[in-house]
Each structure stands twice: as C-alpha cells, then as structure tokens.
Amino acid sequence: QVQLQESGPGLVKPSGTLSLTCAVSGGSISSSNWWSWVRQPPGKGLEWIGEIYHSGSTNYNPSLKSRVTISVDKSKNQFSLKLSSVTAADTAVYYCARKIVVALSSTTFYYYMDVWGKGTTVTVSS
Amino acid sequence: SSELTQDPAVSVALGQTVRITCQGDSLRSYYASWYQQKPGQAPVLVIYGKNNRPSGIPDRFSGSSSGNTASLTITGAQAEDEADYYCNSRDSSGNHGVVFGGGTKLTVL
Numbered sequence: 736q737v738q739l740q741e742s743g744p745g746l747v748k749p750s751g752t753l754s755l756t757c758a759v760s761g762g763s764i765s766s767s768n769w770w771s772w773v774r775q776p777p778g779k780g781l782e783w784i785g786e787i788y789h790s791g792s793t794n795y796n797p798s799l800k801s802r803v804t805i806s807v808d809k810s811k812n813q814f815s816l817k818l819s820s821v822t823a824a825d826t827a828v829y830y831c832a833r834k835i836v837v838a839l840s841s842t843t844f845y846y847y848m849d850v851w852g853k854g855t856t857v858t859v860s861s
Numbered sequence: 862s863s864e865l866t867q868d869p870a871v872s873v874a875l876g877q878t879v880r881i882t883c884q885g886d887s888l889r890s891y892y893a894s895w896y897q898q899k900p901g902q903a904p905v906l907v908i909y910g911k912n913n914r915p916s917g918i919p920d921r922f923s924g925s926s927s928g929n930t931a932s933l934t935i936t937g938a939q940a941e942d943e944a945d946y947y948c949n950s951r952d953s954s955g956n957h958g959v960v961f962g963g964g965t966k967l968t969v970l
C-alpha cells in the first residue's frame with residue numbers, strides 16, 4: 736500500500752526557508768489524489784498548509800499562502816514544501832498526507848486524508 | 862481561529878458510549894472526516910464520508926451528521942481509545958482548502 740516519508744533539515748534559522756520533501760512509495764504520485772502538507776506546533780492542533788495535484792495545481796491555506804510553495808516531481812515520485820521567512824511560530828511537526836476526493840455530484844465533494852507520513856520535526860532557532 | 866469547533870476535552874467511563882462533536886458551516890454541505898492521534902504518533906483516519914471506516918478501524922467507531930454538526934461516536938470505549946480526535950472538512954470560504962477542528966482530548970476513565 737501507499738506509504739509516505741518526510742525528509743529535510745530539522746533545524747532552520749529565523750528568516751530562512753524551510754524545505755521538506757515527501758517521498759511516495761507503493762503507488763504513483765500521478766494517481767487521482769491530492770498530496771497535502773499538515774503541521775502541528777508543539778502541544779497544539781493540526782493545521783493544513785496546502786496541497787498539490789500531479790498536474791501541478793495547488794491550493795494553500797490563506798494564512799500561509801504568501802510564504803508557501805508546494806511542488807511535485809513526478810520523476811522521483813515525490814512532492815515538496817517550501818516555507819519562507821520562518822519564525823519560531825513555524826516550529827512544528829510537519830506531516831505529508833494523501834487526500835482523497837469523493838464526488839457526490841458534479842458540484843458536491845468530500846475529502847479525507849487516508850495515508851500519513853510519520854512526521855518530521857522542524858525547529859526554527861538561531 | 863478554526864472554522865470547525867470541537868470541545869477541548871471529553872471523558873468517558875470504560876465500556877460506555879461517548880460522542881465527540883464538530884460544528885461548522887461547511888458541515889451543512891460537506892461530510893467531515895475524523896482522525897485519532899495518540900501522543901508522538903501521526904494522525905490515523907477513523908471515519909470518512911457518511912459513515913465509513915477504513916480497514917482495521919473497530920466497528921465501535923461510527924460517524925453521523927445533522928445540520929452544521931458532525932459527530933464521532935465510540936460505543937463501548939476502550940482504554941486504547943484515549944487520544945486526541947480531530948475533525949476535518951472542506952473550507953467554507955469557497956476555495957478548495959481544507960480545515961481542521963481544534964481537536965478533542967478523550968480521556969477514558
């Protein structure tokens with residue numbers, strides 16, 4: 736079955752750029768799913784960051800949109816997250832996840848995230 | 862602030878039934894999905910769609926929805942059900958985003 740694995744630096748300096756990659760195994764990133772990033776600050780809840788389709792279409796959390804870029808590399812079967820101008824508030828566990836979209840009609844959908852990576856901790860500190 | 866509202870904490874006696882709720886305007890139009898998260902672990906999908914359980918999720922977990930409220934019910938709660946539970950659904954603002962509820966800490970007494 737599909738498995739996801741996050742990787743990237745665990746420490747990023749303030750004002751720098753956080754860069755993470757999610758490797759997809761056991762399935763193709765070109766399948767009809769969206770690929771998401773979710774984060775969780777220490778002791779807090781889950782926050783959706785954004786997502787990408789294999790075509791390159793993206794959706795971002797409006798509160799992070801100005802700093803986020805999500806890209807896909809189909810040749811490597813992976814997708815990536817870049818978050819710029821980071822501060823201590825961006826310290827979190829970052830998860831990647833597969834999002835399934837189910838169409839109930841031409842205009843009505845629902846979503847769920849059925850596969851998650853184990854998460855990677857990123858600390859923003861000098 | 863989250864567009865999906867959950868009670869921060871709920872408790873249930875071992876073997877009893879508990880309902881965890883999630884409120885939000887988007888739930889009038891879209892089903893919620895529910896995730897269980899234990900300390901130090903990634904979230905696990907437990908309910909999606911109208912009332913569907915992924916393979917491996919016990920049938921004591923069920924979902925329902927009415928108006929702007931989605932509910933996750935655990936019938937006969939077990940000690941291993943103690944965890945944080947999050948709902949999520951489509952963003953109600955009209956874009957194609959996703960939003961999570963703030964989470965509910967379930968304690969099994």
